[in-house]
Amino acid sequence: MAEEEVRPSEKVKKATHQYFESIFEKYDRDNSGYIELRELQDMVKDNSDVSKRLARKILQISDTNRDGKINYPEFVDMLRNEKFKSVFGHYMNLYIRFIVPRRRRQRVLTTDGLQAVQTFDEEDGSYEDQYACCPPPIAMFLISIIEFACFLIDEVNQTDSTKTGTGVTARIFIYDPHRRVEFWRYLTYMFVHIGYMHLVVNLGVQLLLGVPLEMVHKWWRIMLVYFAGVTAGSLATSITDPTSYLAGASGGVYAIMTAHIATIIMNWREMSFPGVILFMFLLVIVTDVSTSIYNRYCLDIHDRVGYAAHFAGAIAGLLVGIWILKNFVPSRKETYLWWFALVVYLLLVGTMILLNIVMTDHFLK
Incomplete structure (x- = not known):
């Protein structure tokens, strides 16, 4: 029996679904079927070291049913949201991070000999929080x-x-x-x-x-x-x-x-x-x-x-x-x-x- 032919558009949809699903499963660390604030912060930090405050804002925007966590459909909508895909914002961010380099995480040894990420509570917030257009840089x-x-x-x-x-x-x-x-x-x-x-x-x-x-x-x-x-x-x-x-x-x-x-x-x-x-x-x-x-x-x-x-x-x-x-x-x-x-x-x-x-x-x- 011949294999069923799959249309190119369906292949693209299937590949996109698998891609989104793999990301969702990666950060749903407790396999609860939801991405909660703590997991969202881990996801954001793994990719761009964005602050906790911004992670909360992302959760607030993406959590459409207001249950305090993001399910898979909400997660897909978040990744497709134009607010998070701004081309200008992306390249401006890359440029700023090159001219004024971003903070690098430091690793220290814990008492049990395992490595852990050390974070700093700075007076003015984390280094990344300092990039601001308000007040505008005039x-x-x-x-x-x-x-x-x-x-x-x-x-x-x-x-x-x-x-x-x-x-x-x-x-x-x-x-x-x-x-x-x-x-x-x-x-x-x-x-x-x-x-x-x-x-x-x-x-x-x-x-x-x-x-x-x-x-x-x-x-x-x-x-x-x-x-x-x-x-x-x-x-x-x-x-x-x-x-x-x-x-x-x-x-x-x-x-x-x-x-x-x-x-x-x-x-x-x-x-x-x-x-x-x-x-x-x-x-x-x-x-x-x-x-x-x-x-x-x-x-x-x-x-x-x-x-x-x-x-x-x-x-x-x-x-x-x-x-x-x-x-x-x-x-x-x-x-x-x-x-x-x-x-x-x-x-x-x-x-x-x-x-x-x-x-x-x-x-x-």
Whole structure:
């Protein structure tokens, strides 16, 4: 007797049913025919380390008959629910977890010699709970909009002004070594960019790297890191290159980059692949600064890149990031490092401010 022919659509349905059923049976640990809150938390943690709070929310949405647990039909509906299959949400989550690595579970030995997962009750919740769009991460967007608006104003009002730094906003905001008494220029030069590429690169980096950091550590911390980098950049440039004008947000951008390094250092044991991310950031920073210095002093190329601002911004971002960004599982060594970073930053900034005040002859070159 010939086998009964099965339609392709029925094969797909059967395979899908078997797939869903295998997942359901895997997490129905007590074979009760239901997935309860505890089992749902195990399922969610096995796949993405989502918090207990989110697991409860998933249960609340999926438990349509309100019996406090999920049966097989409800489970299938949950997996097919568009709320849990958002393509944007999925890839945004992957991107954030790459830029700001997720917490890695730690394994410890129990008294009977078996391995068990150690969890931490942190003051601000688990590391994964920190990814939040409420309040929205608007700081980097707001700064980028202002920088773009200043560039657009100069581009519209005067031909080639954005290439020479002679536009109306540039004249007001740019760091001018001959007008050092106008102290706001040590910060506002970040709003002026020379050329399209200068603007696009800075905006792109600060949005791609700053927004994920802002979603974890909140906007005000990232703003302080950013402004610390910008200010350190102008102070350092005025000392090392006193005749140079300064424009662009590179000091703040480099501070954001090294702030990632700071949070990796302070949360090393709680992160996945911290060494890889650390190497990537260090490679970019060291390559850029080294190239600018080599071009200027070894090849005698007139390089307009303010390497001093880049380097100072990077140092400021690292030091400020260590003592202002969240440390989710503090240790004694990290506490010592926190105080070290704070003291070194205050000494460096204080020294640069003092030199800018007293070294008047140095700035008359």
